[in-house]
Amino acid sequence: MTAKSQKNWTGEPSELLRVGEGFRLADVDPSATPGYDGGKKSAQQDLESGAAELDEYQERLFAESRSDATNAAVLLVLQAMDSAGKGGIIRHVVGSVDPQGVALAAFKAPTKEELAHDFLWRIEKELPAPGFIGVFDRSHYEDVLIARVRDLAEPTEIDRRYDAINDFEKRVSDGGTRIVKVMLHISPDEQRERLMERLERPDKYWKYNPGDVDERLLWPKYMDAYQLVFERTSTPWAPWHVVPADSKWYARIAVQALLLEALERVDPRWPAPTFDVEAEKARLAAS
Amino acid sequence: MTAKSQKNWTGEPSELLRVGEGFRLADVDPSATPGYDGGKKSAQQDLESGAAELDEYQERLFAESRSDATNAAVLLVLQAMDSAGKGGIIRHVVGSVDPQGVALAAFKAPTKEELAHDFLWRIEKELPAPGFIGVFDRSHYEDVLIARVRDLAEPTEIDRRYDAINDFEKRVSDGGTRIVKVMLHISPDEQRERLMERLERPDKYWKYNPGDVDERLLWPKYMDAYQLVFERTSTPWAPWHVVPADSKWYARIAVQALLLEALERVDPRWPAPTFDVEAEKARLAAS
Numbered sequence: 105m106t107a108k109s110q111k112n113w114t115g116e117p118s119e120l121l122r123v124g125e126g127f128r129l130a131d132v133d134p135s136a137t138p139g140y141d142g143g144k145k146s147a148q149q150d151l152e153s154g155a156a157e158l159d160e161y162q163e164r165l166f167a168e169s170r171s172d173a174t175n176a177a178v179l180l181v182l183q184a185m186d187s188a189g190k191g192g193i194i195r196h197v198v199g200s201v202d203p204q205g206v207a208l209a210a211f212k213a214p215t216k217e218e219l220a221h222d223f224l225w226r227i228e229k230e231l232p233a234p235g236f237i238g239v240f241d242r243s244h245y246e247d248v249l250i251a252r253v254r255d256l257a258e259p260t261e262i263d264r265r266y267d268a269i270n271d272f273e274k275r276v277s278d279g280g281t282r283i284v285k286v287m288l289h290i291s292p293d294e295q296r297e298r299l300m301e302r303l304e305r306p307d308k309y310w311k312y313n314p315g316d317v318d319e320r321l322l323w324p325k326y327m328d329a330y331q332l333v334f335e336r337t338s339t340p341w342a343p344w345h346v347v348p349a350d351s352k353w354y355a356r357i358a359v360q361a362l363l364l365e366a367l368e369r370v371d372p373r374w375p376a377p378t379f380d381v382e383a384e385k386a387r388l389a390a391s
Numbered sequence: 392m393t394a395k396s397q398k399n400w401t402g403e404p405s406e407l408l409r410v411g412e413g414f415r416l417a418d419v420d421p422s423a424t425p426g427y428d429g430g431k432k433s434a435q436q437d438l439e440s441g442a443a444e445l446d447e448y449q450e451r452l453f454a455e456s457r458s459d460a461t462n463a464a465v466l467l468v469l470q471a472m473d474s475a476g477k478g479g480i481i482r483h484v485v486g487s488v489d490p491q492g493v494a495l496a497a498f499k500a501p502t503k504e505e506l507a508h509d510f511l512w513r514i515e516k517e518l519p520a521p522g523f524i525g526v527f528d529r530s531h532y533e534d535v536l537i538a539r540v541r542d543l544a545e546p547t548e549i550d551r552r553y554d555a556i557n558d559f560e561k562r563v564s565d566g567g568t569r570i571v572k573v574m575l576h577i578s579p580d581e582q583r584e585r586l587m588e589r590l591e592r593p594d595k596y597w598k599y600n601p602g603d604v605d606e607r608l609l610w611p612k613y614m615d616a617y618q619l620v621f622e623r624t625s626t627p628w629a630p631w632h633v634v635p636a637d638s639k640w641y642a643r644i645a646v647q648a649l650l651l652e653a654l655e656r657v658d659p660r661w662p663a664p665t666f667d668v669e670a671e672k673a674r675l676a677a678s
Contacts, residue, residue: 310662
């Protein structure tokens with residue numbers, strides 16, 4: 105079920121990258137390009153033809169939702185260590201789609217008001233409406249990642265959250281939203297290089313935050329927290345995918361392929377007219 | 392002050408298209424291409440180089456806002472008769488920008504809850520945050536356009552709204568948001584053709600609404616309502632621009648030029664680092 109436009113995959117990206125039974129994050133090579141039988145150049149071409157395919161899927165998804173025939177939506181959840189390329193995915197993969205059909209939400213450190221509610225309160229409000237492709241730049245998973253690494257909540261509370269997330273995602277999925285969860289996986293060395301670049305270019309200073317190095321020093325604890333996330337929340341209705349991301353081109357083509365597969369499974373159709381086409385033509389011609 | 396990337400303008404689009412003293416909508420030819428010394432092909436090239444310029448401006452605007460140095464934002468307000476090309480502008484002009492820096496709001500017929508509040512209540516909530524390019528697809532102007540044409544409010548209430556809009560926009564402008572108001576102006580014949588196309592293609596049926604013809608029959612009343620809007624709400628802090636839109640390529644290049652001029656006036660700069668660059672380099676290298 106690989107997307108038509110992407111000819112260089114040796115298998116289905118959703119199968120190749122899915123977190124299944126016995127998955128170990130430590131065994132994933134962040135510099136690998138699994139299942140893609142081509143290099144940067146063919147990936148660029150695939151990305152362009154994929155963009156055209158994504159564009160039509162998005163419009164059909166949106167069109168169908170206007171007809172009340174379906175509640176279908178798609179939700180891409182992006183998680184990663186700093187500088188792993190979430191922004192690039194949003195810009196180059198999501199950015200190729202008509203902005204009128206995209207609902208983007210970036211989750212920062214929770215505000216005082218947000219902290220006063222259950223951790224899923226602010227998430228619920230940003231779920232995509234029918235017909236939309238929603239994108240979460242960070243998500244409710246921060247509440248079991250940084251929250252665990254930095255002891256921002258009691259262990260019993262964090263433990264409760266995994267099941268709460270599964271129940272929540274089941275409800276969202278049952279409601280018609282196809283959830284695509286992606287962790288972009290880079291190596292600590294690649295991160296150092298990318299952060300260093302931000303320190304070398306005055307037009308990149310604004311992207312650098314000294315706190316990024318503090319988080320970086322906790323790398324092994326973060327990887328453990330991700331491993332736990334995968335073990336406890338990769339479900340049949342919302343499986344995780346780990347995308348090696350040291351090669352930006354690979355990460356982009358892989359996430360695009362995952363989105364295309366999700367939309368192919370939704371299979372949105374142009375809705376039938378809700379009016380008499382010939383009568384309307386006559387009325388319009390006379391106006 | 393024409394944008395660097397757009398070489399084919401004979402003057403500043405913001406001057407050429409601005410609604411000033413004595414403006415009469417009836418005198419504007421929707422098929423004209425005022426001030427643009429080129430055709431569809433050179434417009435396509437200008438649109439591409441303009442997209443690159445817009446991209447950098449957007450990133451600088453966003454970057455500067457992160458530094459707390461400024462509250463600057465830009466707000467594009469789009470108004471038009473059906474099928475005049477708002478969607479195309481959003482897709483092809485706004486859509487070229489990183490979606491992470493764009494805040495898009497589409498205003499439909501107000502809900503019961505919205506109607507229970509002042510007409511600006513729902514508008515206020517969608518104003519762009521500092522650093523963002525906001526886009527209103529329809530706006531508070533519906534409350535003096537369709538509201539006037541369809542008698543959806545008392546004449547005294549509609550009359551009150553013009554001044555309320557001016558005060559509101561003054562406050563928004565004083566707060567650092569540069570407002571760019573655009574009416575896309577098509578002819579009734581062009582509209583008939585575009586609506587007819589929607590009736591001839593099954594992948595366009597979903598865009599057709601029989602109500603569009605009902606509105607179309609009120610064309611002269613709408614033009615009168617627009618004329619009044621221009622007379623009462625084209626202010627120094629938020630002037631109107633009327634963009635002839637029978638040629639889609641012209642409307643797109645013109646709106647892009649208006650956005651570029653607005654950003655050029657904001658003139659956002661890469662912010663200085665808020666940390667010791669060399670110390671951070673050493674700390675990062677050691678990590």
